[in-house]
Amino acid sequence: MxxxxxxxxxxxxxxxxxxxxxxxxxxxxxxxxxxxxxxxxxxxxxxxxxxxxxxxxxxxxxxxxxxxxxxxxxxxxxxxxxxxxxxxxxxxxxxxxxxxxxxxxxxxxxxxxxxxxxxxxxxxxxxxxxxxxxxxxxxxxxxxxxxxxxxxxxxxxxxxxxxxxxxxxxxxNRPTILADLVGPGEAAVLVVPIDKEAPKGRLILPQVQSIRDLLDNDSFCTVVKERELREALSLFNKPPKLVVTDSQAFLKVAADTPAQIPMTSFSILFARFQGDLNEMVKGAMSIDKLKTGDKVLIAEACSHHPIGEDIGTVKIPRWLTQYVGGKLQIDSIRGHDFPKNISDYKLIIHCGACMWNRREMLSRIIKAKQAGVPLTNYGLTIAYSLGIFERALQPFPAALNIYKEVYKD
Amino acid sequence: MxxxxxxxxxxxxxxxxxxxxxxxxxxxxxxxxxxxxxxxxxxxxxxxxxxxxxxxxxxxxxxxxxxxxxxxxxxxxxxxxxxxxxxxxxxxxxxxxxxxxxxxxxxxxxxxxxxxxxxxxxxxxxxxxxxxxxxxxxxxxxxxxxxxxxxxxxxxxxxxxxxxxxxxxxxxNRPTILADLVGPGEAAVLVVPIDKEAPKGRLILPQVQSIRDLLDNDSFCTVVKERELREALSLFNKPPKLVVTDSQAFLKVAADTPAQIPMTSFSILFARFQGDLNEMVKGAMSIDKLKTGDKVLIAEACSHHPIGEDIGTVKIPRWLTQYVGGKLQIDSIRGHDFPKNISDYKLIIHCGACMWNRREMLSRIIKAKQAGVPLTNYGLTIAYSLGIFERALQPFPAALNIYKEVYKD
Known part of the structure; x- marks a missing residue:
């Protein structure tokens, strides 16, 4: 398009x-x-x-x-x-x-x-x-x-x-997070797991921003935990236009969302909203090229990030190691400082950067591109390693094509 | 009960x-x-x-x-x-x-x-x-x-x-804002108008807290603007257990919500959650006793409150004046300082105090009670002056009875 x-x-x-x-x-x-x-x-x-x-x-x-x-x-x-x-x-x-x-x-x-x-x-x-x-x-x-x-x-x-x-x-700045995928007078379902890391009495910023984005564009949404998703979907007499989940509940949500309803994650929405989805899709696909001993950089935008702390430092390193089948050399950075020399890395995995402006994230994408290092984000990494990349990219035809071009057989 | x-x-x-x-x-x-x-x-x-x-x-x-x-x-x-x-x-x-x-x-x-x-x-x-x-x-x-x-x-x-x-x-601290009125596996509809005062890309705290309260208690909710409420309600094959609206959209939401669906406002929920609903219902009903020249105290919890600024200082004074049919002496206060001598006031109208702990709000309720001054909040004042008090109190039988006792004919 x-x-x-x-x-x-x-x-x-x-x-x-x-x-x-x-x-x-x-x-x-x-x-x-x-x-x-x-x-x-x-x-x-x-x-x-x-x-x-x-x-x-x-x-x-x-x-x-x-x-x-x-x-x-x-x-x-x-x-x-x-x-x-x-x-x-x-x-x-x-x-x-x-x-x-x-x-x-x-x-x-x-x-x-x-x-x-x-x-x-x-x-x-x-x-x-x-x-x-x-x-x-x-x-x-x-x-x-x-x-x-x-x-x-x-x-x-x-x-x-x-x-x-x-x-x-x-x-x-992109004009919308997800409302362009939903449409006026239509519904999205936002799946918000509540785990022990969720701050008491709050929702995290990408969730709030997504709700607001829908309201600003005359859409609406149902907000539900992954456990009640099936129940919530059964209440609709017309399927919602989109189901969006936190990446952590990807498999359960994929299983509980009928195949004809498009499904993606907040991280993938934010790859598009705060970064460059197509570039980050290419980045995720380069996970396949990782070998034991390769250097990977994991970058968190917030210098103090109470939520998702263990996603970047524990869960993703573990998944990557399992996927690659060997030990990787993983470095972690936080905040606005970006290493001058990144060409040693085989992959950069970034958080959703929900607290930044898009300009800063795009600037890192240029630097990675210049150094010839693929860059992706947490959610795309999770989707790729869980094997639900194709389904999660369905709402984004250009990004999906990048994937299909490689796996066209 | x-x-x-x-x-x-x-x-x-x-x-x-x-x-x-x-x-x-x-x-x-x-x-x-x-x-x-x-x-x-x-x-x-x-x-x-x-x-x-x-x-x-x-x-x-x-x-x-x-x-x-x-x-x-x-x-x-x-x-x-x-x-x-x-x-x-x-x-x-x-x-x-x-x-x-x-x-x-x-x-x-x-x-x-x-x-x-x-x-x-x-x-x-x-x-x-x-x-x-x-x-x-x-x-x-x-x-x-x-x-x-x-x-x-x-x-x-x-x-x-x-x-x-x-x-x-x-x-x-009360254990729940509204989840006790909805129940596990059941849905509420939250009506969130987006006006020019709404902070860009965000929702205000009581809205976020209410969504989270429902998720914490295995309920879920649909979040919608007042304009799309009718459309959203028509999408469900089973009516939601409760519709909650921002007080500013009370009349439209009351008109668009079928009579058999209980309906109330965030302010009324917060009268209960952060204060004492029964006392505040009595307070709202004392609006009927106000006469031209009476002193009214309007209290805002936040000392800098960009949202709702004109509710306390413009809209409520205007509504009260219209309701009473004459000029009132209205004083405004902000923040944690509460006047020592409040017995001159005929009514105290408080904001929802969403940023406070309940203890502080209850402490003011005792002070008002001791001085013999009725105390209510913004949302109850609006509901009362709009003539939809009874409907908005239906989810709260004890509070509704206080109203019905007075207007039993």
């Missing part, structure tokens, strides 16, 4: 004809497994390129390559350029720094006047001379910039981080 | 034959509108008196009046007295102070050894001499005591506060 154009983050790419706009775009594109289709335009019309840009998701690049510059924004081209500014959510100025000048300053001025967030990309490989003064010049005016070498494909990961950092929060 | 003996707080009253045990009991009894029935015993057996003691609720007084003392716990009576200690949750030593001595110290020693909370009551009117040294003597050993004059009925309110303060938390 392609995202409608209206939901895509519109990234306007500006710069002189020889600045390297196309090579930057190509470098981003070649790294992503995604379909890039060009929408034809006349030579002076900007080219629009819809794509799935990791980690931002669906974006629309507006490539102003067709617009000539000749140093300054002349009267004739002002109208056309203004139209692009009108629909730009995030601006990118590409420069080779050698002819950085009046034209670039006019672009910056325009972004500032319109309060459009923007970044500058210097294509290092095109820069002549060594001791250029980029850093001091742009740092002093607090302009965010990235240094890339499109031809050598270096700096692209830093550019992704900068795009992530600068993109408006509305585009980073 | 009488509380079973097992759920009553067992208060053992100890003291010498002439210490005033009976007059203390009578003073407490005469102030409470409650049935006191004596369970007959032999002269040397303790008399058990079940009663509704404001504000503790159902208690069982074990009156040791039949046990002779003669100064010390002689061998012959030790066995009988130990039996009483065995079932005492809260001990009361009554003394006239003149013969305070070895006997009382033995009682105190026994309470301490058994870790039974206890208080001492000095019946002032029986104390001979003015400059007695009670305070310094008992303060030094940190023993809680009350000074009463049972014959003049003074100090009884202070005694109640001391009993409240000393009673074990298990007896102060």
């Amino acid at each position: 392609r995202a409608p154009k209206t939901f895509r983050l519109h990234i306007g790419i500006f710069g002189r004809r020889n600045a390297g706009k196309s090579s930057i775009l190509n470098a981003l594109t070649q790294q992503d497994v995604s379909i890039v289709s060009e929408i034809a335009g006349t030579t002076t019309d900007p080219v629009e390129k819809p794509m799935e840009l990791l980690p931002l998701g669906p974006v629309l690049f507006i490539d102003t390559a067709g617009i000539d510059d000749e140093g300054v924004l002349g009267e004739k081209r002002i109208q056309k350029t203004l139209q692009i500014f009108d629909r730009t959510d995030l601006g990118v100025i590409v420069s080779n720094f050698n002819d950085w000048g009046e034209f670039e300053h006019q672009l910056i001025e325009e972004f500032k006047n319109r309060e459009i967030p923007f970044i500058v990309v210097f294509n290092k490989s095109d820069i002549h001379g060594e001791n250029i003064d980029i850093e001091s010049q742009l740092d002093s005016v607090k302009i965010r910039y990235a240094l890339t070498s499109a031809t050598k494909s270096t700096g692209i990961s830093g550019l992704r981080q900068l795009l992530l950092k600068t993109a408006p929060a509305d585009f980073i | 009488r509380a079973p003996k097992t759920f009553r707080l067992h208060i053992g009253i100890f003291g010498r034959r002439n210490a005033g045990k009976s007059s203390i009991l009578n003073a407490l009894t005469q102030q409470d509108v409650s049935i006191v029935s004596e369970i007959a015993g032999t002269t040397t057996d303790p008399v058990e008196k079940p009663m509704e003691l404001l504000p503790l609720g159902p208690v069982l007084f074990i009156d040791t009046a039949g046990i002779d003392d003669e100064g010390v716990l002689g061998e012959k009576r030790i066995q009988k007295t130990l039996q009483i200690f065995d079932r005492t949750d809260l001990g009361v030593i009554v003394s006239n102070f003149n013969d305070w001595g070895e006997f009382e110290h033995q009682l105190i020693e026994e309470f301490k050894n058994r870790e039974i909370p206890f208080i001492v009551v000095f019946n002032k009117s029986d104390i001979h001499g003015e400059n007695i040294d009670i305070e310094s003597q008992l303060d030094s050993v940190k023993i809680r005591y009350a000074l009463t004059s049972a014959t003049k009925s003074t100090g009884i309110s202070g005694l109640r506060q001391l009993l409240l303060k000393t009673a074990p938390a298990d007896f102060i």
Whole structure:
């Protein structure tokens, strides 16, 4: 399912004809497994390129390559350029720094006047001379910039981080946790086991957020323990649209939910809501490649996390060991510090990061991707090791396809 | 419905034959509108008196009046007295102070050894001499005591506060918010309106606590906005045992809930859970006695309360004014400070106090009662002024009877 154009983050790419706009775009594109289709335009019309840009998701690049510059924004081209500014959510100025000048300053001025967030990309490989003064010049005016070498494909990961950092929060944060899977006037069933770790008199945040997400979108839900699920389902004269369970009750809930009712877990919902479900599905599937002695990093977002304490430190290590059939080298981290060097790990398993904003989780996904380390989360790991991955992914066709592509026989 | 003996707080009253045990009991009894029935015993057996003691609720007084003392716990009576200690949750030593001595110290020693909370009551009117040294003597050993004059009925309110303060938390805190009205394996519907005051992505505490209370007791619930209630109810092939709404949606929910389904509000549940529903029902009914110019105190538990801000300061004052048909003098307070002098007020209207422990709310109920000022809460005020008091009280027969007694025609 392609995202409608209206939901895509519109990234306007500006710069002189020889600045390297196309090579930057190509470098981003070649790294992503995604379909890039060009929408034809006349030579002076900007080219629009819809794509799935990791980690931002669906974006629309507006490539102003067709617009000539000749140093300054002349009267004739002002109208056309203004139209692009009108629909730009995030601006990118590409420069080779050698002819950085009046034209670039006019672009910056325009972004500032319109309060459009923007970044500058210097294509290092095109820069002549060594001791250029980029850093001091742009740092002093607090302009965010990235240094890339499109031809050598270096700096692209830093550019992704900068795009992530600068993109408006509305585009980073997903609009819904699960209400899009349920629909107005329809019901979900949320299965909330109460074990001795559950804080007295409360529900944990992902559960509360899910209930609220449904109410905000004119849906409703039945909240029930796993033991009473069968009884609760028998009360419906029309099946609920979705059953969501805490991962810890996965097997019982899978058994008690009729096959025609879609079923998933809070963790899988949060992989999508707070991270990138497709990337994390790939991550979970890499469990199969783990071998005795491999290094695995388990990352908990909260530095003090009374709930689920033993999921990350006890249960998941135990399951993984059983699954792999040998001892793994498991490191645990907590909080906002992420190791600089992660390339030794064969897998990173993250908590749902329900207390973080999505930007932080996506930033880790880029870092893992750059280091070539698959990343997944607790719930996906549990679902995979319990053998109910396929059923739990059914509400998410794109993610399910990633799985089916590998196990298509 | 009488509380079973097992759920009553067992208060053992100890003291010498002439210490005033009976007059203390009578003073407490005469102030409470409650049935006191004596369970007959032999002269040397303790008399058990079940009663509704404001504000503790159902208690069982074990009156040791039949046990002779003669100064010390002689061998012959030790066995009988130990039996009483065995079932005492809260001990009361009554003394006239003149013969305070070895006997009382033995009682105190026994309470301490058994870790039974206890208080001492000095019946002032029986104390001979003015400059007695009670305070310094008992303060030094940190023993809680009350000074009463049972014959003049003074100090009884202070005694109640001391009993409240000393009673074990298990007896102060009610075991359930609403699960007792629903039952295991059965469903409630919780109606949660989402207005602009609702904090983003969250539910307010009483809603979360209610969901959790149901799960803890093997019940379950459907959570729905008032707009989708009708749709949600139509989805079930068996009516829920109870519909609970936020007071703000009372009229719509009353209209959309079939008459045979019991319906109440979170506020009414919390009047019972955090306060004393019967007292607060009386308080709400006193709205009818308000006249133009009367003073009303509106009390909010939280000192900073972003939600419901305008309920206490705007909506309730407006409703009351409309109901009374004239201007009232309305004072507002917030937080833990309660005015010393409240006897000028004709009514106190409290928030649900969901962030407090019940002890604090009960303490205010005693203070209001002592000052002769009726006390109610927001939700009961709203229900009363909207004319749906009777329906909202149906799940609570004792409270409903208080209302029907007055409006029996």
